[in-house]
Amino acid sequence: MAREPKVSLIPLGGLGEVGKNMMVVRYGENILVIDSGLMFPEEELLGIDIVIPDITYLLENKNIVRGIVLTHGHEDHIGALPYVLKQLNVPVYGTRLTLGILGGKLREQHMLDNVKLNCVKPRDIVTIGPFKVEFIRVSHSIPDAVALAIETPVGVIIHTGDFKIDQTPVDGEVTDFYRFAQRGEKGVLALLSDSTNVERSGYTMSERVVGQTFDDTFRESQERIIVATFASNVHRLQQAITTASRYHRKVAVVGRSMVNVVNIACELGYLNVPDGLLVELDEASRLPRNQVVYLTTGSQGEPMSALTRMASRDHRQVEIMTGDTIIISATPIPGNEKLVARVIDQLFKLGANVIYEAVSGIHVSGHPSQEELKLMMNLVKPKFFMPVHGENRMLIKHARLARDLGIPESNIFVGENGQVVELTKRSGRFAGRVTSGRVLVDGLGVGDVGNIVLRDRRQLSQDGILIVVVTISRDSGLIVSGPDIVSRGFVYVRESEQLMEQAKEKVKSALDKCASRKISEWSSIKSQVRDDLSKFLFEKTRRRPMILPIIMEV
């Protein structure tokens, strides 16, 4: 009997974490990649700009990677592509806005001409190696988002991408229930579904709810209105623009990424702006205060963003005044809570009327709550289920939902990045692991900052560094000049002269000790200086600065 054909699902990112989403589908000697996202670093990754998936597995199988399909244009789904495509130049498939946003990134990196971008529409079916991929429209907090139905010789795999079920989307383009239901009716091997919001019961509110809140707020506002939101939430921008127009206000756009997205979305027809509504910042500042709305970045309290600078009176073109209304149309991403709270606090202090999280309807999520997740499962009726996009507790809770809906425990796979799930028509199992992990990007360096560098940064950040410079005689080991001590980030030396003098004495006695014991290996001498000084400073200050002895011989 011939071996049953099998297909493998190999997550390289997005499981056990929120971000850097990347899923591999492998059938024989063919690999299809879904998304290539980045993640913003946890706080302890000092100095790191972004985190991307480790694609060693793809590079080892370079010749069989047939393409990369994209679900939508958010950073956690396309942000790693400039890095990935440099090492793995394969065709990319995505919808128009997704490729529009990606194109902007590739242009900045001078890569646009070298990459093969294939534009698709919802319901298009594209053949990529042995895979036939259909793009199915879903709602999300960015237009042109799609789920994927991937036909393989083993069966159909549906990957939801990020989605919500918005019954009244702003652009009228409802999730394509028919295609999901039809696939479900014909038989689906596996469903991979978005777990981000699985901890919320009920339904996620429609984006249109925010439009109503905008209307209420704009109607009552007597002064300037400033709306901060995610630049990529084009539907949100559309609603702010429409509402501004309704109340005879002009709109000015502030912040680099906001300007970029508004330009791309207008150009591609995803944003509908009445003629003459958009004005430049200097024109806006000359308009009566009740005739202007600013759309700005900074809804996450990012230190360099436009809203943060306005809040700290540090923005050259927009000055907040008493009576201005600031709408923060977003919730803080975990980790940003304090930054956002600080901005809100400063705005209050300036006398502004701030509408934020506490007000219901000022923001809605782009991800599905429990009832939507159940609906998706019941439409698709998969044999196997694999929760994706979420931290472990979310994946586990999503698996419980699937079990409650009747999917047998043995057909549910709560995986980890790098862990292979192998499916045949009849059965599924975990089948080993491939290399996976995170690659840290710091400036132009990709992967050159490792644990040792991070450990050093950690120590430097807590207690600083002391550099001990001393010249000793080659013959006697006795001090010729120094020791001098340079301190950075430890104590302010001018105010700690006595401590520094005592520290020098410690260094001298450490060196004397070495000389008298005829210790001449450099490493031993340095250790002695480091240990003695470290012990002394800890006793005196309860701090442990890094100590770097620089010993020269003459």
Place this chain on the structure above:
Amino acid sequence: MAREPKVSLIPLGGLGEVGKNMMVVRYGENILVIDSGLMFPEEELLGIDIVIPDITYLLENKNIVRGIVLTHGHEDHIGALPYVLKQLNVPVYGTRLTLGILGGKLREQHMLDNVKLNCVKPRDIVTIGPFKVEFIRVSHSIPDAVALAIETPVGVIIHTGDFKIDQTPVDGEVTDFYRFAQRGEKGVLALLSDSTNVERSGYTMSERVVGQTFDDTFRESQERIIVATFASNVHRLQQAITTASRYHRKVAVVGRSMVNVVNIACELGYLNVPDGLLVELDEASRLPRNQVVYLTTGSQGEPMSALTRMASRDHRQVEIMTGDTIIISATPIPGNEKLVARVIDQLFKLGANVIYEAVSGIHVSGHPSQEELKLMMNLVKPKFFMPVHGENRMLIKHARLARDLGIPESNIFVGENGQVVELTKRSGRFAGRVTSGRVLVDGLGVGDVGNIVLRDRRQLSQDGILIVVVTISRDSGLIVSGPDIVSRGFVYVRESEQLMEQAKEKVKSALDKCASRKISEWSSIKSQVRDDLSKFLFEKTRRRPMILPIIMEV
């Protein structure tokens, strides 16, 4: 006509922030201090352990400080006392548990014998200089909390401390409505009230609600139960202990601060533990899994805490297993959200059943919601109102509540730390400022870490440091030996040899430039090396490490 007598309210901490609460009441040449709290540092205060109020103003008026009265034993109200009392040894007044907790801290610092602690009971009235201070019972998330009614020659000032209005407190000791109402009826000059929870409408739930949730959870649990909460929440501990006893489980206490508080609270009679209920950890580990409850620290995801170590399988005595129930009876303090989420995620991965924030009734706040704040105002009926304990937006919202209740705008003072509010019987005004601010504590150093040190730590934490060591000839300025480059926290040198070689060439050419131009001032030579190397490294890496040239002459 003689000048009208006046009393001044001078906040030295707790306004525009949550933490380091300290309020000064001054009447003529007499000062009374209310609380001396600490604050935990914001993230950007790298390496700082705690933040305490700047008490320059008190030290300048050392001879007229009559005493310090305490409202309750939380760190943000008593945590700065060991520092303050070292500089200002005045009598301290507080209730029994408050002084019990403070006593533990002072003993650790060998200060207990030198400090005059005066124990008071609710309804006691103590004369301190020209002030008569009554202690009035309130509910809070620690027993023995009191508000203060301070009689001054100008009128009565009521400071609520932290409070909530719990109609069914665990110990049966209800807020002393009568005393507040009686004071109100007789006439109160000013009310200073807790703003922490002003953004919540309605009433804060009773502590007893948590007991019900404990009961539901304990009843259903088949394996071990681990309860993590704030050590100081003695009522919460009491409820866990009572519930454990009801379900025939022994209780083991884990974590240093939890052990401390349980000891003090038992000793002073605030915690009622049935004989034989408490067991040691090693005994607990030998008990059947359905016969034990652990009380532990770590509800904030603190990296070194017991629960965090259990979650990462790093606790020697408690190993989490599938089916264990973990109750995290707390909400994350702002800034701790990600730490807490990570611990929860790890516990899920270990197969535990985790009950946390998402479950209603697993935690209740210790602070008053809007209806309680209104009740306090209507009981006390103050002429003047000053919101305290809160960030700016909270103070502003609390002021709005007061206005809604009919206190005239001109009688409401939304202040800042250091800003003096001066009251006569008839009128109030802002009357200048005194020195105030924050003092950073790092290890044993109090105030020795300033902006320059923090700026250095920031730079070191982001991109590390490069130390360039080179010896040049005193006569020619030409290089005798080196340059050598030592890097910490920048790149891992072994993997960046080429970059380091190029960097050395840059240093050489910078020094050559100086030599050929006959530049011989050290500072100019160092600047040249720093600038050239910095520019080169930024071009190559987009990073800006600190560069420290160490140039020796021979």
